[in-house]
Structures are given as C-alpha cells and as structure tokens.
Amino acid sequence: MIEAVGLTKRYGERIAVDKLSFTVRPGQVTGFLGPNGAGKSTTMRMILGLDAPTSGRVTVNGKAFAALDNPMREVGALLDAKAIHGGRSAYHHLLCLAQSNNLPRRRVDEVLDIVGLSGVARKRSKGFSLGMGQRLGIATALLGDPRILMFDEPVNGLDPEGILWIRNLMKSLAAEGRTVLVSSHLMSEMEHTADHLLVIGRGRMIADCTVREFIDRNSALAVRVRTPDSALLAEVVTRAGGKVTAEPDGALLVTELPLQRVGDLAFERGVRLHELSPLQASLEQAFMELTRDSVEYHAAVPSTSQEIR
Structure with missing residues (x-):
C-alpha cells in the first residue's frame, strides 16, 4: 500500500505538488492521470525517495522508501525505460541488479521470459527498439517479485500485441493482491485497465x-433515438425540457432527459422508435471535461489558409 498525506513539493516559487493525500490500495490497478505538468512524475519520484517532499509525507507499506530493508523486493518501478547502459545486454543489466540486491540469478531468466525478451537477452540494449526497451524496463520492475509496482507510461512504443500484454499483466498482478500504480496519457487504455483513478491538475487532487x-460525474448521459417521426419527437422532447441535436445519420441525440422519460414521451404521443439507446462518454471525454482548466500548455490550431513566406 502507498499512502500520501499532505504531500507537497516546491521548486522555488513554483508548487509542483500541492498537499496531495491519497491511498493506493492492493488488489486493484490504480490509474494516475493528469495533464502535462500536473505533478505526476514528481509525485512518483517522491514515493521512490528520488525527490524529497517540501512538506507532508508518503510511505510504502508504512515506511518511507529509504527505510525499506530490501526495497527492490518490496517496490518495483518503471519511470524511465532509457535508464540503462547501452553497452550491456538485457541479461547482464538484470544480472547486475540481481546481484547488487541479493536476488537469485534464476530470477533474471524468469523475468526475461515474462516480458518476451528471452530471444534477445544477450544482445546489447542500445540496439533495442522503443518497445523492447519498455519491456526491459518492466522486467527490471518485476525482478524483485515486489508486492508494489509503479509504471510511468508503460505502453510507450509497444505495438497492439504488446499493449494487450501489458494490460493483462497489470490486471494479473493486481489479481494476485499486489498494489499497482500506473501513470498514463492513453485514456482509452486506462479505461480498459484501471479500476480506480487518481486525477491531479496543477499539483492538486481533483x-x-x-x-x-x-465518467458518471464528469459527463452528461445522452440518449440516441432513431424514428421516422423525428420532427414530432424533437418537439415533444424539447417541450419536456430536453435538448435535441440531429446526428448526421438522421438520429437524434437527446440530453437532459433520462432514457426512460424519452421512451415514455414517445409512447404517449404514438411515436414509433427504431432505436432508443444510452450513450455514455468515454474516459477521455470525461477527463478532458474535468481537466480543461488545469491544462498548462494550450496549442493553437494552425490555419490552413496561412501561407509560409
């Protein structure tokens, strides 16, 4: 378990993390989300003792990371997959870590097999693709067979098969009762992977x-309706307080009225329905809605009419 209480980090006048309090519990995948510059990486570094908090505290299984007797057996982390000597093979990179942390040699082969790198174990890592480097970073996190795992953007560079693999791996680790914290900008993947979410913006928990x-709190439920009597249904729904938008395919999108109410209105007026279905926003849509005021960098959309001179 990871617990933070009033966790704060300042860099001069800038507050990177502002009084964060949260608990990452075992048995579930916890997604750690936020726009660029929100403080996610700084928070993860403080959990691992790489940065010292200005105030507040964060503990791993009740202890500060620096106080753990065998940190690699308790916490495994992937923060930067490039943090490896390019002249070393995957095998010798892991072997060095195993020997310096009093881990059995056989564990190196085990994790290489888990991440699918056994066939290239003796090749120098400088020749690895981005996806292979990610797999090696994940193998490093798993090396000590820890009960707590932290991954920062673990799907970077992975192909669709690799993304499915890491998704299933994280779920299986959580199913074993381990604590899994995952930071990612890939909302569609988090929607399929995470059980719980911690979302921060400008260093604060939101x-x-x-x-x-x-998703339910940060998006409006809409109802999609198809009917040959679109004009009549739109009039009835509008009078009842709903809002109606015509879709390109001829369907109607109704908001501010529940699905059952739309169905009852259609029945009462004898409107024949070909479709009546709820539409729920995706995690990405809900995330964008909640964090729109917390985005630090806003890019302008270039005009196609502008000429370069």
Whole structure:
C-alpha cells in the first residue's frame, strides 16, 4: 500500500505538488492521470525517495522508501525505460541488479521470459527498439517479485500485441493482491485497465474514485433515438425540457432527459422508435471535461489558409 498525506513539493516559487493525500490500495490497478505538468512524475519520484517532499509525507507499506530493508523486493518501478547502459545486454543489466540486491540469478531468466525478451537477452540494449526497451524496463520492475509496482507510461512504443500484454499483466498482478500504480496519457487504455483513478491538475487532487464514478460525474448521459417521426419527437422532447441535436445519420441525440422519460414521451404521443439507446462518454471525454482548466500548455490550431513566406 502507498499512502500520501499532505504531500507537497516546491521548486522555488513554483508548487509542483500541492498537499496531495491519497491511498493506493492492493488488489486493484490504480490509474494516475493528469495533464502535462500536473505533478505526476514528481509525485512518483517522491514515493521512490528520488525527490524529497517540501512538506507532508508518503510511505510504502508504512515506511518511507529509504527505510525499506530490501526495497527492490518490496517496490518495483518503471519511470524511465532509457535508464540503462547501452553497452550491456538485457541479461547482464538484470544480472547486475540481481546481484547488487541479493536476488537469485534464476530470477533474471524468469523475468526475461515474462516480458518476451528471452530471444534477445544477450544482445546489447542500445540496439533495442522503443518497445523492447519498455519491456526491459518492466522486467527490471518485476525482478524483485515486489508486492508494489509503479509504471510511468508503460505502453510507450509497444505495438497492439504488446499493449494487450501489458494490460493483462497489470490486471494479473493486481489479481494476485499486489498494489499497482500506473501513470498514463492513453485514456482509452486506462479505461480498459484501471479500476480506480487518481486525477491531479496543477499539483492538486481533483478526483479520487472508480473509473465508472469518474465518467458518471464528469459527463452528461445522452440518449440516441432513431424514428421516422423525428420532427414530432424533437418537439415533444424539447417541450419536456430536453435538448435535441440531429446526428448526421438522421438520429437524434437527446440530453437532459433520462432514457426512460424519452421512451415514455414517445409512447404517449404514438411515436414509433427504431432505436432508443444510452450513450455514455468515454474516459477521455470525461477527463478532458474535468481537466480543461488545469491544462498548462494550450496549442493553437494552425490555419490552413496561412501561407509560409
């Protein structure tokens, strides 16, 4: 378990992390989300003792990371997959870590097999693709067979098969009762992987809830309706307080009225329905809605009419 209480980090006048309090519990995948510059990486570095908090505290299984007797057996982390000597092979990189942390030699072969790098174990890592480097970083995190795992953007560079693999790996680790914290900008993947979410913006906690609760709280439920009597239904729904938008395919998108109410209105007026279905926003849409005021960098959309001179 990871616990933070009032965790704060300042760099001069800038507050990178502002009084964060949260708990990452075992048995579930916790997604750690936020726009660029929100403080996610700084928070993860403080959990691992790489940065000291200005105030507040964060503990791993009740202890500061620096106080752990065998840190690699308790916490495994992937923060930067490039943090490896390019002249070393995957095998010798892991062997060096195993020997310096009093881990059995056989564990090196085990994790190489888990991440699918056994066939290239003796090749120098400088020749690895981005995806292979990610797999080696994940193998490093798994080396001590820890009960707590932290991954920062673990799917970077992975192909679709690799993304599915890491998704299933994280779920299986959580199912074993381990604590899994994953930071990612890939919302569609988090929607399929995470059970719980911690969302921060400008260093502050703005959501601590399940994925379903997050989507429900930060998006409006819409109802999609198809009917040959579109004009009549639109009039009836509008009079009842709903808002109607025509879709390109001829369907109607109704908001501010529940699905059951739309169905009842259609029945009462004898409107024949070909489709009546709920539309729930995706995690990405809900995330964008909640964090739009916390985005630090806003890019302008270039005009196609502008000429370069």
